[in-house]
Amino acid sequence: MRTDLPRIALWVLTGVVLLGVVVGASTSGAAYGAFNPSWDGGSSLRTIAESQGTDAVYIQEATEYRSLSSESVAFILAPDESYSPNESAQVQSFVERGGTVVVADDSTGSNSLLASVGASSRVDGRLVRDERRYYRGPALPVATNVTALNRSTQPDESATASNLTASIDRLTLNYGSVLQPGNATVLVSTSEFAYLDSNRNEELDDTETLASRPVATVESIGEGHVVTVSDSSALINAMLDRQDNRAFIENLISGSDRVALDYSHTASLPPLAYVLVTFRASLLFQLWVGILFIWAIAVYLYWPTLREQPALRRLRHRIHGTNEQISPRLDAETAATALRRRRPDWDEDRIQRVATALGGEGPRDPWRGTRTSRAQRGEDPSDEPSEN
Template structure:
């Protein structure tokens, strides 16, 4: 059936506006400005970290802890970066099962609240101190960014026990923190230490006080837990783009990823995943939602293939509504009024000069008769061209 797809200028403008809104919505829904977000390309995002992880194998973005049970624990490393809230008891069951079945869990934070709560419930020994760590001697640009060195013969593999694979990248020499804290090992293996000139800034004044002592502070520990292990890093900022670009931290991240075929990024208790990404994950994880989405797409394509004229009609309707909402211009407004009073569409109607005068008088009662006549004459001449 032949269809007239000729579009008027308002329809073209409307289509362009709709396309722009769609593009902006997709971009906004698929990106994030949250710190440590894998979809944030700014300095405080973790897009470089996600890219490094994808080079190692499958990357799983977890918006809920059920993802820990979605694959084999052995050969998987999971990252929890600065959780904003505590894990519920039911959620901790899955995380604990993941570690004890052979998974590696990396917990990174400069705070001692929710991260320590997670470590305690899991049964790990290490704890985060929470006080700012500074090192005036060994640092990157400022004492608030200590450079910690690997302890000789220490390994992120926590003793390289059975079931955990080692590799050359486990020999990252150092790691740089960015306003981090220290780790209290409590029996866990210390893998990275600051120099002996570091101190915990208890009063947070940026200076070594009389009650603050110089010490070599642990910043990374590893310990065995069941068949798996837990690695604690005293600063989640070690994983942001600005820090991963720094050579030492890239090697450190590579060391954590080494020997694993699957990487799970746990954002179940932290901002970072854009709404569109979460929506896609929810649909993908639900067989019923996936089926419903597929049926909807097939249905829309089927209707359009049988009735392509519906697209033209819908576009014309939206165009008229847009004209009315935005004012639509004087002639557009006139056609809208004619369309409302008549049974047929207003497209193509050529108003007479008297009709234009009457319309202008109704729409602009504050105009004097001379101005109304002048504008009506100009519009009538334009319509006759």
């Protein structure tokens, strides 16, 4: 048992290392990441979508908006880079044909995208604080003014769009900003005690005023809608533990056939997640993986036969040199099959005689026609009988 301890320790260590590699390759530490389970990740957003039976897809290129149906909802959270005119046009086309885009950002970086898709709402960019209505601190204000509004502007009762603010009494921000709504309809606003901390000194100065300000809006663009939220952190894992924040996301997703998480301008997906997403999105990739899988099974099942093929035997001989070991058990049938290929000029009687001899006398190498040594067979050469 003691002799097995090093081997067991090696296997345990190998398992731990492999587990660490798998976990590291399948999770992400990027903020808002769909595969980041930490407090600042976005895995809860993906989980909410899947819990409602809605497919969650991941956009890595703006051209992928073309594949989304008009019943889809796309989330764009605090993009690190600006969308090019061509990329913005892809998003705009998706909205105009009926899709819904949710843009959540506390900086002005998303304003160019909002303008490109035709939305009038803009992110102010200044930090909003509330000394009276807050969660854990004034920098986490609780917006308590909620407007009941349906996503669908059509009076048709058969419309599948749900009330965006149903079951919501408040929305909690996390170092967020406010919106300049333009012509958009306000969904949620702060309390009357909120102010914009322009100089970020965490105090209400003489130049700063208390007022209720919008933090979430919706507006129609073509056949679709753009929802703007002035805080991307309101949608991270830690904040989606807040009941009303979660209900707001559920209302946005309700009635959609697909939820698209746009990571085309933020941190990339972890390696294993990238492979999985690519596999699900590419029929050609699936075909190649299927072919390789079938090929691997076939090789596994027929390897005992394949390894005795002349080409593979010659390859092994080149790799291992003259020290290649030949199997010590060569049956007559295998020898006969090999001889028929190697000696087509021999008649069957001769083949059977030689095959029987090979199978009965012990191991021979049918490719070279020489008897293998006792050492090659794993036997003690000193036991070989004398020729005297």
